[in-house]
Amino acid sequence: MNRREGQGETGAGQAGTGVLTRTSPGGQTDEPVEPRQSRWQRLLAARNFRRAVGCLVGFVVLAVMLGPEGSATAPLSGITGSLWSPRVLIFIGLGLAAWAIMTAQSRYGASIRQATKRVTSAPRRLVPDQRARYGLYIAAIAFAVIVPMHISSYWQGVLVEQIGIYVLLALGLNVVVGFAGLLDLGYVAFYAIGAYTAAYWSGALPVHPPITLSMFWIIPFAILSAMLAGVILGTPTLRLRGGYLAIVTLGFGEIIEIVATNLGGFTGGAQGALGIPHFRFNILGLHYFWGISQLPYYYLLLGFVVISMFAFWLLDNSRVGRVWAAIREDEVAAESSGINVLKYKVMAFAIGASTAGFAGLLTASQISYINPGDFTVQVSILVLVLVIFGGMGSIWGAVIGAALIEYFQWFLQVHPLFGYQPQDLYMYLGALLVVMMIFRPEGIVPSRRRKREIGLAEHGVGTADALSESYGQAV
Amino acid sequence: MCFTQNFWSLFIGGLANGCLYALIAIGYTLVYGVLRLINFAHSEVFMAGGFAGYFILEGMVGSRQPQGLSEVGFALLGILGGALAGGVVAFFLERVAYRPLRRRHAPRLAFLISAIGASYFLFNLAGKEFGRDAVEVPVTFTGTLFTIFGAQVQSYYVLIAVSAITMFAFLDRVVALTKLGRGIRAVAEDAETASLMGVNIDRVISQAFVLGGLLGGAAGFLFGISAGVVYTMGFTPALKAFTAAVLGGIGNIRGAVLGGLTLGVAENLPSACVGASWRDVVAFGILVLVLLFRPTGLLGERLGRSA
Numbered sequence: 001m002n003r004r005e006g007q008g009e010t011g012a013g014q015a016g017t018g019v020l021t022r023t024s025p026g027g028q029t030d031e032p033v034e035p036r037q038s039r040w041q042r043l044l045a046a047r048n049f050r051r052a053v054g055c056l057v058g059f060v061v062l063a064v065m066l067g068p069e070g071s072a073t074a075p076l077s078g079i080t081g082s083l084w085s086p087r088v089l090i091f092i093g094l095g096l097a098a099w100a101i102m103t104a105q106s107r108y109g110a111s112i113r114q115a116t117k118r119v120t121s122a123p124r125r126l127v128p129d130q131r132a133r134y135g136l137y138i139a140a141i142a143f144a145v146i147v148p149m150h151i152s153s154y155w156q157g158v159l160v161e162q163i164g165i166y167v168l169l170a171l172g173l174n175v176v177v178g179f180a181g182l183l184d185l186g187y188v189a190f191y192a193i194g195a196y197t198a199a200y201w202s203g204a205l206p207v208h209p210p211i212t213l214s215m216f217w218i219i220p221f222a223i224l225s226a227m228l229a230g231v232i233l234g235t236p237t238l239r240l241r242g243g244y245l246a247i248v249t250l251g252f253g254e255i256i257e258i259v260a261t262n263l264g265g266f267t268g269g270a271q272g273a274l275g276i277p278h279f280r281f282n283i284l285g286l287h288y289f290w291g292i293s294q295l296p297y298y299y300l301l302l303g304f305v306v307i308s309m310f311a312f313w314l315l316d317n318s319r320v321g322r323v324w325a326a327i328r329e330d331e332v333a334a335e336s337s338g339i340n341v342l343k344y345k346v347m348a349f350a351i352g353a354s355t356a357g358f359a360g361l362l363t364a365s366q367i368s369y370i371n372p373g374d375f376t377v378q379v380s381i382l383v384l385v386l387v388i389f390g391g392m393g394s395i396w397g398a399v400i401g402a403a404l405i406e407y408f409q410w411f412l413q414v415h416p417l418f419g420y421q422p423q424d425l426y427m428y429l430g431a432l433l434v435v436m437m438i439f440r441p442e443g444i445v446p447s448r449r450r451k452r453e454i455g456l457a458e459h460g461v462g463t464a465d466a467l468s469e470s471y472g473q474a475v
Numbered sequence: 476m477c478f479t480q481n482f483w484s485l486f487i488g489g490l491a492n493g494c495l496y497a498l499i500a501i502g503y504t505l506v507y508g509v510l511r512l513i514n515f516a517h518s519e520v521f522m523a524g525g526f527a528g529y530f531i532l533e534g535m536v537g538s539r540q541p542q543g544l545s546e547v548g549f550a551l552l553g554i555l556g557g558a559l560a561g562g563v564v565a566f567f568l569e570r571v572a573y574r575p576l577r578r579r580h581a582p583r584l585a586f587l588i589s590a591i592g593a594s595y596f597l598f599n600l601a602g603k604e605f606g607r608d609a610v611e612v613p614v615t616f617t618g619t620l621f622t623i624f625g626a627q628v629q630s631y632y633v634l635i636a637v638s639a640i641t642m643f644a645f646l647d648r649v650v651a652l653t654k655l656g657r658g659i660r661a662v663a664e665d666a667e668t669a670s671l672m673g674v675n676i677d678r679v680i681s682q683a684f685v686l687g688g689l690l691g692g693a694a695g696f697l698f699g700i701s702a703g704v705v706y707t708m709g710f711t712p713a714l715k716a717f718t719a720a721v722l723g724g725i726g727n728i729r730g731a732v733l734g735g736l737t738l739g740v741a742e743n744l745p746s747a748c749v750g751a752s753w754r755d756v757v758a759f760g761i762l763v764l765v766l767l768f769r770p771t772g773l774l775g776e777r778l779g780r781s782a
Contacts, residue, residue, distance in 0.1 A: 064600075071606040075530050078604040183587050236767045243513040244721070244766060246587055251714055251759045262752050377710075381595055388588060423607070427599035433592025437585045438575045457582040465584035 052099045059095030063088055065427060066419050141306065148298050154414075156294040160366060163406045164301035165359055169379075170386040170402040171308050171395065172355025177384065178393030178450065179316060180348030181328040181466035182238070183246040185380050186253030190353035192260060192375035193229050194222040194360025199273040199370060207266055215279040215365050219358065226357020227350045234349035238342055241467060253377045260372035272371025276364045290365075297366050304362070308355060309395050315351075316395070324348060329453055329462040345466060378426060385429045388436055391443025393450035400445050405429075477748040483626035485743050491632040493739020494639035498694035499716030500723070500731035501646065502565070502687025508663035508726045509676075509683045512583060513717065515590035516568050517691055518709030519597035520561045524692025525699035525708055526605055527560030528553035529612050536613045547634075550614050553696045554638055561692015562685045568593055569684040574677070594709075602706035609705035616700060635697050642690055643732055649686070650728060659683050663726065711755060715742070718762040724772025733773055 060083070067082025082088075148159055169191065176184045199205050201221055203212040213221075237248045260267045267273070279290040279300065290296045315321055323344045326334040335341050364370050383402075390401020412420045436443070442451040450464075457464035499521055506514040532553050541549050572593040576585050616631035650656035658679040661669040670676050698712060715738060723734025741761055746754040765772065 064604075069606075070604040072529075072608070072610045073606075075526075075605050177584075181584060183584060185591070236763065240766055240770055243583075243587060244770075246515075247513060247714070247717055248763065248766065251718075251762060254710070254714065255756045255759050258752065258755055262750075381591065384588070384591070421603075424599060424603055426595045427603060430592045430595030430597070430599065434572055434589050434596065437572075437581070437589035437592065441581060441585050454582060454585075458580045460580060464582035467583050467587075 176352035186249030190356035194357030230353030394447035397445035489740035489743030493736035497735025518713030522709035524557030524695025528557035528696030557696030565688025609703035730774035
C-alpha cells in the first residue's frame with residue numbers, strides 16, 4: 001500500500017491539506033495556505049494569535065485549577081473565587097509571559113538552541129566515551145545507595161512505598177507503551193494479580209494453598225500468574241486494532257477491582273487480606289528478615305529496579321527490541337518481512353504484566369495488607385503518566401519520570417504550595433498528559449529513537465505506535 | 476433459568492438502560508466514523524450533561540418536588556440543558572485535546588493518551604468545582620405508568636424511551652438529509668477525497684463531536700435522574716456504551732442503537748442470576764466475546780454509509 005494513502009485512510013485530520021503545506025520535513029511552513037479568507041479568518045488562523053489565545057485560556061484554566069473548591073450547592077463559587085480580579089490578573093500576566101516566550105522561541109529558536117546547545121552538550125563532552133558513562137551510572141547507583149540512609153523516616157517510607165514501587169511499575173509499562181507502542185490501561189490488574197498471588201501462597205487469603213511458601217519462593221508464582229493473565233487477555237485483543245486493546249484493558253482494570261471485592265470467599269472481599277509475611281531468607285545458616293523498617297526494603301527494591309533496568313536495556317538492544325522498533329515504525333512492512341507481529345506484541349504485553357505482578361508481590365509483602373481499593377484504575381493512569389512524562393521507550397525516562405512525579409506528589413502533600421490539594425492530583429496529571437502530548441510527546445528524557453519516530457510519523461513516515469489502525473480496516 | 480420469573484421487568488429495565496447506552500454509543504460511533512479514534516473523554520461529556528441538567532433544575536425548582544405535567548416540562552428542560560452542555564464540552568474537547576495533535580499529524584497513540592488525560596482532567600475538575608458527593612436531581616419519575624406482561628413500567632422508563640427515540644429519529648434524519656450529515660458521511664467514507672471535494676474536514680470533525688456530545692449530554696441528565704449526579708458517573712456507562720458501539724458495529728449509527736438495546740437487555744438478564752454487582756462484569760464479558768467472535772459487530776462497520 002502506498003504510504004501516503006495509508007496516512008490518508010486514517011482520516012487523521014487534514015491529511016490532504018497536510019501534503020500540500022508540509023513542504024519538507026523540518027520545514028517552517030505549518031500554516032495551511034487557504035485561498036479567500038476573510039480578515040477575521042486570517043486573524044484567527046494566524047499562528048501567533050492562536051497561540052496567544054491558547055496561552056491566556058490555559059492560564060485562566062490554571063487559575064481555576066489552583067483556586068478554591070466549589071460545591072454542588074454553590075457550583076460557581078469555586079470558579080468565581082478563582083477569578084477575583086488581582087488573582088486572575090497575575091495568571092493573565094503569566095499567560096502573556098508564556099506567550100512571549102513561545103513567540104520568541106519560534107522566532108529566535110534556532111539561535112537560542114545553538115546557544116543552549118553549547119551549555120547542554122557540556123555534560124556529554126565531560127562523558128565522551130562509554131567508560132565514562134558507566135562511571136556516571138555507578139555514581140547514580142552510589143547516590144541511590146547512600147542518600148536514603150540520611151533522610152527522615154517519612155521520606156524513607158515514600159521512597160519505598162511510592163517512588164520505588166512506581167519506578168518498577170513504570171519500567172514495566174514502559175515495555176508495553178514505549179517499546180512495543182501499545183496502550184495498556186489495565187496495568188493495575190496485573191499489579192493486583194501479583195499482590196493477590198502473594199497473599200494466596202503465603203496463606204493470607206480465605207482459601208489456603210497446598211503449601212505455604214516464603215516470599216522469595218512466591219516471586220516466580222507472582223510473575224508467572226501475572227504473565228499468564230497478560231497472555232490470556234492479550235492474545236485475543238492484540239489481534240484487533242490498538243484502540244480496542246486500550247478499552248479492553250481499561251475494562252479489565254475496572255472489573256478486577258469488582259471481582260476482588262465481590263469474590264469475598266476467595267479474596268477476602270472488601271476487607272482484603274491481612275498478614276502477608278515480610279521477605280526473609282535462611283540459607284546455610286545465613287538468615288535475614290525484612291521487618292517493618294523501610295531501609296532494608298528500599299535496598300531490596302533498588303536491587304530489583306537495577307536488575308530490571310539492565311534486563312530491559314538488554315531486551316531493547318536485542319533482536320526482540322529491534323522487532324518492536326520495526327513494528328512501531330511500520331507494522332505492515334514488519335509483517336511482510338515474516339515477523340509474527342502478534343507474538344511480539346503479546347510478548348511485550350506479558351513482560352509488562354509480569355513486572356507489574358512482581359511489583360504487586362513486593363507491595364503486598366512490604367505493607368503486609370492489601371484490599372481491592374489499592375487496585376483502582378487510577379493506578380494504571382498514574383503509571384501511564386509516569387511513563388509518558390519520563391519519555392516513552394526510555395528506561396532512564398521511566399525511572400526519572402516516576403521518581404520526579406512521585407517525589408513532587410509527596411512533597412506537595414507535606415508542603416501544599418499554590419493551594420495544591422491531594423484529591424486534585426489526577427486533575428493535574430490529566431492536564432499534564434494533554435500538555436505533554438501537545439508540546440513534548442517524547443517526554444522529558446526522550447529515547448532518541450522514539451523521538452525520531454514521532455517526528456517522522458508527523459511527516460507521514462511510519463506510525464510510531466503499534467495500534468495497527470493506519471491501514472484502514474485491519475480487523 | 477433464574478430470570479424467567481420476572482423476565483419482562485428485567486427486559487424492560489434493560490431496554491431503558493439500553494436506550495441510554497445507545498445515546499452515548501452514538502457519540503463514539505460518530506467520532507470513530509470521522510477520525511477512526513475512540514474518544515476516551517466521551518464519558519466526561521456525559522458527566523457534563525448530568526451536572527448541567529442538575530444545576531438548571533436545582534436553580535429553577537429548588538427543593539420542592541414538581542408533579543405531573545410540570546415535572547415533564549422540567550425534565551425536558553434538563554435534557555435540553557444537558558445536551559447543550561455536552562455539546563459545548565465536546566466542542567472544546569476536540570479543540571484542545573485533538574486539534575493541536577491533528578495539525579501535527581501526531582501518531583494515534585498520542586490521541587488516545589491526550590483523550591485519557593482530558594478525561595481525567597475534566598472529571599476531577601468537576602469533582603473539585605461541584606463537590607465530590609452524589610447529588611439528586613429534583614425530578615424523580617418513580618410512579619408506575621402501566622403494566623405490560625405483568626411487569627410494571629415506571630414513568631422513568633417511558634421518559635427515557637420517548638426522549639431517546641425522538642433523538643434517534645432526529646439524528647438519523649440529520650445524518651441522512653442535511654449538509655452536515657453529508658459532510659460527516661463523506662469524511663467517514665474517505666477523508667482525503669472529501670477534503671479534495673471541498674469538505675472542510677476540521678469543521679466536519681468538530682460537528683461530529685458536537686452532535687455526539689448533544690446526545691451524550693442528554694443521556695447524562697437522563698441517567699442522573701435515577702442514579703444521581705456525581706463527578707465519576709461517566710466511567711462505567713461510557714465503557715458499556717463503547718461495548719454497545721462495538722457490538723452494533725462501530726461507525727454505524729443504527730448499529731450503535733441496536734447494540735445499546737441489546738447490551739442493556741443482555742447485561743440485565745444474567746444479573747438476576749449472579750447478582751447486580753456482577754452486571755459490569757457481564758457487560759465486559761460481552762465486550763470480550765464480541766471482539767473475539769465478531770469484531771465487526773452485529774450490523775457490520777458501515778463507515779460512511781451510516782444512514
